[in-house]
Amino acid sequence: MNRGQRGGQGLQQGNQGGFAQGQAAVGRGSAPNSEIDLIRMWEEEKLARDVYTQLAKSTGMTVFRNISRSENQHMQALARTIRSQGAMQNQLNDSPGVFRFQDYQQLYRTLVADGSRGPMEALKVGAKIEEMDIADLQRSIAATNDRQMNQVLQRLMQGSHHHLRAFSSQISAQGGNYQAQFL
Numbered sequence: 001m002n003r004g005q006r007g008g009q010g011l012q013q014g015n016q017g018g019f020a021q022g023q024a025a026v027g028r029g030s031a032p033n034s035e036i037d038l039i040r041m042w043e044e045e046k047l048a049r050d051v052y053t054q055l056a057k058s059t060g061m062t063v064f065r066n067i068s069r070s071e072n073q074h075m076q077a078l079a080r081t082i083r084s085q086g087a088m089q090n091q092l093n094d095s096p097g098v099f100r101f102q103d104y105q106q107l108y109r110t111l112v113a114d115g116s117r118g119p120m121e122a123l124k125v126g127a128k129i130e131e132m133d134i135a136d137l138q139r140s141i142a143a144t145n146d147r148q149m150n151q152v153l154q155r156l157m158q159g160s161h162h163h164l165r166a167f168s169s170q171i172s173a174q175g176g177n178y179q180a181q182f183l
Helices: 035-059 062-084 102-115 119-143 147-173
Strands: none
Touching: 035 062, 035 102, 035 119, 062 119, 062 147, 102 119, 119 147
16 A cells, blocks of 8 residues: 555655655555555555544544544455465554554654644645545556556545545635645
């Protein structure tokens, strides 16, 4: 699920989007074929789910609870793909807020802290996560020739578009304006 550079610098302005901060990652032009790429992709979905779960608790907003459930479904789809490709599924740690990759661990802390400043900030964090996901998925789709993987990535991207619209709609409903930073 590595949608690019979801790690450490992923949300800083000027970054061209994504999550995987300087490591060989699906969103860096390679197809999600290796075991590590698939695990990173799964962890990216987990990052979104775990951030949204925390923001649902801190804001009480239903949008975060609903989208965190969807992210969990994305994680399950990737876990099935990992299994079908013979990758080591035992490398997946589903403990909330705990990540194998330190860049995701740091980003999780940063996103939760930023989103905990208030409802509008939380919604903007959600929109940023989905924007980065879309940018990374576009790169991953372009880089893979595997039909099954392409289908999974297309479904994930469709979900991210829905999530981005949901967050943008909530921002507008609260009188805010969201400016895309990564798309």
